[in-house]
Amino acid sequence: MTVDDAEPLTRSSALSALAPLSFGTLTLWRAMHNFANDKLLELGLYPGQELILLQLYDSDGQTHTDLQRAVRLDHSTVSRTVRRMEQAGLLTRSPGKKDKRAMVVSLTDQGRALQPRVVELWSTVEAVMAEVLTNDRRADFIELAGRLEQTLLAARRSQKLSNADPAQEGI
Amino acid sequence: MTVDDAEPLTRSSALSALAPLSFGTLTLWRAMHNFANDKLLELGLYPGQELILLQLYDSDGQTHTDLQRAVRLDHSTVSRTVRRMEQAGLLTRSPGKKDKRAMVVSLTDQGRALQPRVVELWSTVEAVMAEVLTNDRRADFIELAGRLEQTLLAARRSQKLSNADPAQEGI
DNA sequence: AGCATTTACTTGGCCGGACACATAACTTGG
């Protein structure tokens, strides 16, 4: 028995009552993640790896920092994910010419060969989600998600600042 | 340097072009998750644990399966998370009276003592998100997220069925 | 040039989360 057994679902949990926006985001994410995962495993990939591939398909030869910004991950996560993908033969890493610190990540033929399937995978996820939305609502959702993300990022930044610099608060 | 350094953000990655709904969901989730995490660590909790607490605050004495359904997690995840929380003194586990298989999870005083702080945490996250939305858009988002989740769950179920029972496809 | 700072990445450690497999405890058909 795995996680997807949640029945059609009475979304009446304590959680959705207390924080419907947050819990809605959480459960949507989990459903999407699990749905994509099944397909990912068929490609021999693990979640997150396909994001890096997609980013490289768009523009090969990016550094860890480029990837980290695009995919919104911690450096350490990118570092080890990229290493695993290198070991799997999907890509190569080499120090940059101008900046020896910057590891430049490049696709191998094997990594490039996955492109159609990875693109199809995400297109499928997108299509499944889009099929129950009108174009207006679809655009709405995208705009809302973007705005909420920015709001949360800003809130986190200011929260960290005030923690790091408590002197400001007393003034 | 951690993940939140992504600048105000030109959301123009290859990912948001290919699958804006999916990528929007992903990035929103990550932003929310990271924002909540900072606060969670201050309570000595790890992500996911607070969901179980909230569920128990609503109704103490639930089984693993109850919790798993509410929080949308795998049994194995619930199993180990609950064990860790037991070791941390937040709750206790005991076999059910009628059904000895079913582990009944109950709050300890220590676990119950966290209630105000955990509730406040999620209220804060919710408030941060809600503050940039009109009531209409807020309701919209909640409804959309719920619908999308159901769609994805259904898609995953039918996908698994057709994989498990390929004979059906040829007919 | 020379030393402090910043930047790019690596490592170690810990938890979350999923799957596959194993086990104990109901439940059910004959």
Add this chain to the structure above:
DNA sequence: CCAAGTTATGTGTCCGGCCAAGTAAATGCT
């Protein structure tokens, strides 16, 4: 009542993801 099937958990294993701390290379400031 018993064997077969179902249900509720537990375990092992592997990857994702974060933070904290460490190293190396580039920059800046004097």
